[in-house]
């Protein structure tokens with residue numbers, strides 16, 4: 001089955017989850033790393049915005065389905081922490097399908113690193129020792145339709161860049177919502193194309209390459225009149241790895257642009273800023 005078909009299958013299950021009423025026991029603010037359920041308007045990706053008109057459910061790596069989901073990995077440092085799931089009564093089969101798509105999509109995420117290493121004239125295994133632990137978060141998002149008077153500061157998800165290296169984004173077929181800011185500062189629609197996924201570059205990759213690759217500014221607005229779902233997978237380098245610029249990307253003309261911190265500290269700081277606004 002193709003990756004997109006696996007996502008479509010998860011989507012059909014996800015539509016049946018009464019996600020609007022997810023148990024507030026699994027609210028993301030109760031988890032050290034914001035795993036679990038984020039209610040409408042609880043996050044704010046654009047500091048000039050007044051809250052994102054979406055709700056979501058976020059989870060990360062965990063051992064294969066048959067094992068205990070409570071295991072957390074020491075290597076994840078500040079980002080260590082178990083997933084939290086809605087109960088099987090509320091969402092039968094949801095965890096299993098979500099993890100099935102997660103594992104398939106992380107396989108694609110991992111395959112992107114050698115391609116980008118080659119594009120930077122590095123050996124293709126350059127990122128291998130930095131991507132041992134699937135530092136990857138998946139988010140299932142629901143955007144209610146936006147109708148009526150519009151406050152420009154409240155949209156589905158405000159203008160932002162993603163935080164990791166690559167985002168692999170599945171979008172609800174047939175609904176235009178995602179927009180990308182081009183070099184002329186114009187918003188360009190990025191409609192779903194059947195059978196495809198969107199790949200966005202994120203801040204960690206801009207940091208690795210000292211700005212040679214840029215993270216894409218994007219936003220989403222659902223004015224379709226119907227609910228929209230999307231599923232990003234944010235895939236970065238291991239949380240305990242320092243985001244140090246690749247030496248060939250630093251020169252007297254291109255001095256280091258970013259303070260060096262670990263990938264985990266970076267993601268954690270961004271999560272805190274987004275949900276504790």
Ligand SMILES: O=C(O)CCC(=O)C(=O)O
Pocket residue numbers: 139141157162169171177178218219220230231232
């Ligand atoms: O829903 C979308 O299309 C975009 C989601 C997104 O940008 C994000 O979650 O970071």
Ligand SMILES: [Fe+2]
Pocket residue numbers: 160161162218
């Ligand atoms: Fe994003």
